[in-house]
Amino acid sequence: MIMKMQLLDTDYVIVEDRPIIRMFGKDEDNKTVCGFVKGYLPYFYVLAKTGKTADLEKFISSKPDVLNQERAMRRHPRGFSKEPVEMLKITLRNPQRVSEIRDSIKAHPLIEEVFEADILFKYRFMADYVVSGMGWIEADTADVNTHTVKTNKTVNITRLKPFESTTNTQTKYLAIDIETLSRSGGLPDPSEDEIIIISTAFYPEDKNRKSLVLTTRGANSDSVIRCLDETEMLEKLRTIIDDYDPDVITGFNINNFDMPFLLKRMEVAKIPRTIGRCNDKPAYTKEIMKNRVRVTVPGRVVADSYQLIKRNFLFKRYGLTDVSRILLRQEKLDVAHSEISKLWNSGDPGKITKLVEYARKDAELALGLIVKKQLLDKYIELSKLSGMLLQDSLDGGEATRVENLLLREFNKKSYVVPCKPDSSEIRKKEKEKEDQGLKGGFVLTPKVGLHADGLVVVLDFRSMYPSIFRSYNICPTTIITGNPEDVDTVKTPAGHTFVSKSVQEGIIPSILGNLLEERSKVKQAMKKETDEEKLRILDAKQLALKLLSNSFYGYTGYTKARLYILDIANAITSCGRHLIQTVNQTVEKQFGYQPIYGDTDSIMIKIPETDLDRGWETGVSIMRRINGELSGAMQMEFEKLFKSFLILTKKRYAAWRFVKENGAWKDKIEMKGIETVRRDWCELVSDTMNRAIDIILKRGDTKEALNYFNGVMKDLAENKIPIEKLVITKSITKSPSSYAGVQPHIELVKKMQKRNSQDAPGVGDRVGYVIIKGNQLLSKRTEDPAYVKENKLEIDPIYYVENQLLPPIERIFIALGFTKSELLGRGRQASLMEMMRAKPAKSNVFDGFICATCGNSYASAPLTGLCQCGGKMQIKTPTGATEKIVVQQGI
DNA sequence: ACACGTCGGGG
DNA sequence: GTGTACGACGTGT
Numbered sequence: 061m062i063m064k065m066q067l068l069d070t071d072y073v074i075v076e077d078r079p080i081i082r083m084f085g086k087d088e089d090n091k092t093v094c095g096f097v098k099g100y101l102p103y104f105y106v107l108a109k110t111g112k113t114a115d116l117e118k119f120i121s122s123k124p125d126v127l128n129q130e131r132a133m134r135r136h137p138r139g140f141s142k143e144p145v146e147m148l149k150i151t152l153r154n155p156q157r158v159s160e161i162r163d164s165i166k167a168h169p170l171i172e173e174v175f176e177a178d179i180l181f182k183y184r185f186m187a188d189y190v191v192s193g194m195g196w197i198e199a200d201t202a203d204v205n206t207h208t209v210k211t212n213k214t215v216n217i218t219r220l221k222p223f224e225s226t227t228n229t230q231t232k233y234l235a236i237d238i239e240t241l242s243r244s245g246g247l248p249d250p251s252e253d254e255i256i257i258i259s260t261a262f263y264p265e266d267k268n269r270k271s272l273v274l275t276t277r278g279a280n281s282d283s284v285i286r287c288l289d290e291t292e293m294l295e296k297l298r299t300i301i302d303d304y305d306p307d308v309i310t311g312f313n314i315n316n317f318d319m320p321f322l323l324k325r326m327e328v329a330k331i332p333r334t335i336g337r338c339n340d341k342p343a344y345t346k347e348i349m350k351n352r353v354r355v356t357v358p359g360r361v362v363a364d365s366y367q368l369i370k371r372n373f374l375f376k377r378y379g380l381t382d383v384s385r386i387l388l389r390q391e392k393l394d395v396a397h398s399e400i401s402k403l404w405n406s407g408d409p410g411k412i413t414k415l416v417e418y419a420r421k422d423a424e425l426a427l428g429l430i431v432k433k434q435l436l437d438k439y440i441e442l443s444k445l446s447g448m449l450l451q452d453s454l455d456g457g458e459a460t461r462v463e464n465l466l467l468r469e470f471n472k473k474s475y476v477v478p479c480k481p482d483s484s485e486i487r488k489k490e491k492e493k494e495d496q497g498l499k500g501g502f503v504l505t506p507k508v509g510l511h512a513d514g515l516v517v518v519l520d521f522r523s524m525y526p527s528i529f530r531s532y533n534i535c536p537t538t539i540i541t542g543n544p545e546d547v548d549t550v551k552t553p554a555g556h557t558f559v560s561k562s563v564q565e566g567i568i569p570s571i572l573g574n575l576l577e578e579r580s581k582v583k584q585a586m587k588k589e590t591d592e593e594k595l596r597i598l599d600a601k602q603l604a605l606k607l608l609s610n611s612f613y614g615y616t617g618y619t620k621a622r623l624y625i626l627d628i629a630n631a632i633t634s635c636g637r638h639l640i641q642t643v644n645q646t647v648e649k650q651f652g653y654q655p656i657y658g659d660t661d662s663i664m665i666k667i668p669e670t671d672l673d674r675g676w677e678t679g680v681s682i683m684r685r686i687n688g689e690l691s692g693a694m695q696m697e698f699e700k701l702f703k704s705f706l707i708l709t710k711k712r713y714a715a716w717r718f719v720k721e722n723g724a725w726k727d728k729i730e731m732k733g734i735e736t737v738r739r740d741w742c743e744l745v746s747d748t749m750n751r752a753i754d755i756i757l758k759r760g761d762t763k764e765a766l767n768y769f770n771g772v773m774k775d776l777a778e779n780k781i782p783i784e785k786l787v788i789t790k791s792i793t794k795s796p797s798s799y800a801g802v803q804p805h806i807e808l809v810k811k812m813q814k815r816n817s818q819d820a821p822g823v824g825d826r827v828g829y830v831i832i833k834g835n836q837l838l839s840k841r842t843e844d845p846a847y848v849k850e851n852k853l854e855i856d857p858i859y860y861v862e863n864q865l866l867p868p869i870e871r872i873f874i875a876l877g878f879t880k881s882e883l884l885g886r887g888r889q890a891s892l893m894e895m896m897r898a899k900p901a902k903s904n905v906f907d908g909f910i911c912a913t914c915g916n917s918y919a920s921a922p923l924t925g926l927c928q929c930g931g932k933m934q935i936k937t938p939t940g941a942t943e944k945i946v947v948q949q950g951i
Numbered sequence: 952a953c954a955c956g957t958c959g960g961g962g
Numbered sequence: 963g964t965g966t967a968c969g970a971c972g973t974g975t
Binding site: 237238239240241242246247248253311312313314315316317318321351364366367370377378379380397400401 | 957958959960961962
């Protein structure tokens with residue numbers, strides 16, 4: 061029988077001391093399949109010291125675990141060489157024993173180098189058979205009977221080859237969310253705390269059911285199953301997973317919380333953890349450095365929507381509340397987690413229902429995020445391109461992807477790949493990198509300030525680093541290190557030498573050629589595509605292609621890479637610097653335009669033109685002239701036109717950009733390096749910054765922006781700013797008493813505990829606070845916003861100006877040429893700061909702080925309670941009298 | 952200015 | 963599972 065399937069996961073099992081590969085996936089009818097491949101064995105290569113191959117052979121044949129060794133002509137991956145050399149290909153029985161045998165062979169004095177002895181067995185297999193994660197295969201199959209896997213079909217695969225198809229099988233998602241109680245008061249601990257509710261949500265729907273909740277209290281219903289106890293609940297969950305049979309298990313922070321917790325509870329309850337697509341291998345978690353956890357469920361993929369969102373969107377906060385509000389416009393149900401145990405233990409059926417629905421909603425939201433935001437698309441394409449399994453595309457970094465691709469392409473041309481460096485080699489490389497250095501891109505010193513007279517044309521090198529690899533044929537396999545051989549070579553401006561493409565094309569240049577060509581094809585196809593679903597996949601593919609091609613440069617300079625070669629990384633950046641500097645000079649000297657800024661692969665050119673259409677034409681002609689001067693391999697693109705441009709420093713700017721869409725100009729503000737949202741800033745800061753930048757860019761009026769800022773300060777001084785805009789949030793990570801230093805939000809928690817220990821926030825909670833007026837240390841003046849409202853307390857405007865607004869706003873106005881005193885309105889008859897200072901809470905005693913040692917004054921005391929000079933703070937009064945402040949020790 | 956340490960999400 | 967493995971931000975020298 062011939063069968064086609066899309067590959068979701070691969071692993072192997074050992075039967076009679078031999079591996080059997082298992083390929084999990086789905087066929088064209090969306091039936092789940094597991095295909096077994098027998099007879100494939102692990103192997104690696106060794107290179108003996110010159111002339112010692114025969115001696116080495118003798119030694120290796122003495123190893124009982126070695127099934128076979130044969131001589132093979134292979135090419136060394138580092139440095140250009142004309143001919144392959146004779147290596148030994150060592151074949152073994154059991155993948156699990158490879159590392160041991162590798163190490164014993166590696167230590168032998170006859171060894172020059174060992175290659176490919178640390179490739180995961182499944183990836184060794186997939187590379188040899190040219191199959192990719194989420195790729196399709198075509199296989200000759202024979203039916204097989206087994207109870208070890210749970211798939212619809214199980215087959216023995218006798219022949220197998222890749223099959224070209226861009227379609228995807230229907231993905232089934234199951235979201236899981238658990239609720240637990242905690243007896244310690246902090247985060248629950250799976251070794252002693254129980255799970256009380258497990259909610260699940262399905263996409264597509266399961267028998268017309270969107271979600272199903274398991275609970276040990278409350279009433280049954282269509283979508284609620286009441287279980288006797290936690291054990292029954294866990295067993296039921298396993299049944300739900302088996303019955304629904306999802307490809308993807310998701311949840312919010314499922315990798316770091318729900319999954320480890322669930323699996324631990326199953327272990328405690330002695331329930332088999334076989335929630336994957338086989339009966340013989342349980343799901344398991346592995347901790348990687350004390351925070352990150354990797355979850356493995358054989359035959360399925362675990363995708364954490366929290367991690368995906370964190371990697372793909374830039375937000376201030378990544379809690380489920382905020383994320384679903386922004387991305388789904390849906391609200392999480394309102395249950396504070398200190399409420400959970402109260403609701404659970406209330407005995408009130410209505411309250412149990414509330415908790416059940418709360419849990420249900422969380423699972424639905426986690427599911428909604430991944431499905432509606434199509435978070436997997438890009439990773440599916442990355443898998444197809446790099447060969448990685450989807451699970452590994454989700455968890456792994458860029459280096460892993462590059463390496464997988466390199467293994468395949470190197471092997472195709474009979475090159476072998478080095479092993480990963482061990483810790484001592486890494487240290488050596490780090491030292492080398494430290495000593496020699498890796499220089500980055502060239503950054504043109506910006507003409508700081510506002511450019512609103514005329515337009516700014518932005519030109520970019522398209523895929524600069526990948527193109528440099530190609531145009532100089534840069535690759536580990538082409539670099540010439542020692543004496544140049546008698547071959548045709550290319551020399552980079554910085555003097556690195558590579559053999560020319562006509563002699564031998566490098567592997568990386570050839571890979572990049574394919575990736576870049578494929579990307580432009582995809583982009584062409586996107587222009588014609590009308591089907592929304594197909595367009596989505598094309599876009600994901602295009603993004604994946606870009607991501608992958610841009611990873612190669614970083615990879616060569618990454619000390620843990622198999623093919624870390626500092627000279628290559630330096631060759632790339634030096635070519636880049638050379639190119640952009642040449643362009644800069646050409647623009648300035650030959651064309652007479654003024655470059656006002658440029659970074660690595662881009663240049664911003666000011667033109668006197670103010671009309672957008674004519675400015676666009678000028679931009680196009682500048683681009684053409686530059687490209688005329690450049691070699692065909694490296695070309696610039698003109699995509700951006702700014703009507704105004706505010707640059708503060710290198711890497712920090714804001715621009716008013718115009719784009720022509722369907723014949724009409726559309727505008728937007730584009731910012732780089734200017735953060736308007738930050739965790740530790742209150743909303744007023746973001747609002748004020750955005751508004752000020754808007755005024756500066758759109759009106760070109762810096763005075764007006766200054767007036768606006770002064771207005772905000774005035775409102776602040778007059779208490780006219782809504783308190784919600786002044787709330788700063790921080791989270792409590794451990795018990796308040798165990799904090800060594802003084803932290804404002806912790807001081808507030810202590811205060812709240814004294815007032816009402818019931819409602820005070822606990823470990824893991826986020827605390828929102830404001831700073832109120834008073835003559836105490838800053839950290840003692842934190843207050844609960846609700847309490848401030850109730851008791852009509854006044855916020856401290858000086859704090860908000862000096863610690864919140866000023867630092868980011870100052871940077872903007874300084875760039876515009878204002879001084880700090882102009883900014884604060886000093887020099888006018890009544891300065892705003894003076895106004896603020898004029899009426900402190902306890903008016904005539906308090907006038908800020910003064911250092912007892914050096915006499916430095918502060919409007920609000922430094923957090924540490926100490927002056928910059930280390931001296932102690934005293935309260936300054938208008939009369940000059942001072943009183944000592946008790947300073948908290950510990951910071 | 953730079954290296955090191957901690958925190959995030961979840962209950 | 964032939965695997966050693968995040969990033970942003972805040973603090974301290």
